[in-house]
Amino acid sequence: MMESSDEEQVEEWVPLRLRPDWSDVTPVPQDDGPNPVVPIAYKQDFAETMDYFRAIYRADERSPRALLLTKDAIRLNPGNYTVWHFRRVVLEALNVDLHQELIFVGTIAKANSKNYQIWHHRRWVAEKLGTDVRIKELEFTRKILSLDAKNYHAWSHRQWVLQALGGWEDELSYCQQLLEEDIFNNSAWNQRYFVITRSPDLGGLKAMRESEVRYTVEAILVRPENESPWRYLRGLYKGDTQSWVNDPQVSSACLKVLSMKANHVFALSTLVDLLSHGFEPSQEFRDVVDALRTPHSDPLDSNLAKAVCSVLENADSMRTNYWKWRKSKLP
């Protein structure tokens, strides 16, 4: 399989009506109804290609030239799902080598990486080819994610590949690599959770908790304003709130951040959560919160959680109403 044919040559466009191999087909113009609601003025190449496409589609012509025509039509508008549908019908009928198809989809996807049709088609092809293409699919999504590390379609495809075709071995280190490149990448945090909870090699959430907590706390201390690791940390204790409240690693992460000159919003909000689940704060916590209070904040003596909420009303002014609500719900 030659990957070099990735960059296909751009041939000079010859109108279909001038091509001898298309002389027997009568093109079918788009039917926009008697009084089109949204009349469309088509560009000429596009219009002609689509007119011929409609003709072969209507005739259900499953031929090599039909396959070529769908390629042209897809290049002109990769969003046209009907063309993709028909292409699959033709691919099946002609029993084409689907490895070639992966290359074609690859070239189209690079320029249109947020198109649902392309990714769905790619999955259809990969599913037919099976575990043979596992590495190729993981490499392909890696390539797309190197251009946009949050591409939702690429992540969905990758998760499907891992679950359907396997290849989990390097996934945790791949997440690691992406988080080293951008620690704010929520997609990579999500994938990390996906791996530790679903990989057949890692033993599940509980087995992974200790090392993951260490990793996450480190990430928090590097950028305390990053919401993703804070949520991830909470997720590591899914279904086990008591361990979360009692684990000194969690509370000490909050304390460390609160003692730094940094954005405190997530540390404080975690502290409110901990307190409302029964966490007993030490004097150190009272002192750091006291230091963050402004003249408008609630006094500290009554209830630490309330004081924290009133600090947050100022510190997170976009969500003042949220913090007021949280405060009103506290005992």
Add this chain to the structure above:
Amino acid sequence: MGELAAERHVKYILSVEKKKDSFESVVMEHLRLNGAYWGLTTLDILGKLDTVDSDEVISWVMQCQHESGGFAGNIGHDPHILYTLSAVQVLALFNKLNILDFDKVSNYITGLQNEDGSFSGDMWGEVDTRFSYIAICCLSILHRLDMINVEKAVNYIVSCKNLDGGFGCTPGGESHAGQIFCCVGALAITGSLHHIDKDRLGWWLCERQVKSGGLNGRPEKLPDVCYSWWVLSSLIIIDRVHWINKEKLIKYILDCQDLENGGISDRPDDAVDVYHTYFGIAGLSLLEYPELKAIDPAFALPVDIVNRIFFNR
């Protein structure tokens, strides 16, 4: 703060229908039914649906129906659940649901439910919680929700819930405000909101508001007017919309208007399109902006139309 240039937006939407030589209209051919839903719903929210020739629209919509019962994005295309909902919604706007064969459309949708409760978008089998929402919304409008296995459908959606309280497209998929709307909307319609951790999800959703006042769809992404719909509607359904700063969001949406030619864009000074015009105005409607018809956050149709469908008034 600027004001809503309502008249210009009406003009813009009507002009899109007539625009010649536009590349956008060429590539939109296959999803024109979605476009019709966005444009017509916007007109209705603005109280101007009567500027459109309804017979013309309805006859075109009906020509998009396939023998399977599903609708295509345009005449001569293949049916897909995406356009089936748009068709039903457009007919509802014009109070013409009665011309539909309810069983036929419902059979098409019911046939797309999979063993695990999820829904495929069409016969090719792409699975996504977007399709769960569409199936549930559509069948509910047609009073045929009992034709699917609702319990399994709900369980599948719940299996897509993440640690942040949000939902993704498939189990394990990252939380995304668009998918969250679909899942929350579907759970609301099926009376299953108890599966949602409202405080956790509500906080994640209100964290989507950035300094400019706009909303993004995922952490560290740029704000976009379309999330005024996806995030706001979800917050309203779970009764947490008072957590965000409404004034700043209204200002952000108004800043995205093209005051000269009408239309709304994703971000200030970008090019406008029908999609963002709809989401901007629907968002303002959810924010109770004056002189706009109220829109229902789960069905994405004006409230008076939803009342007509379910309460016959």
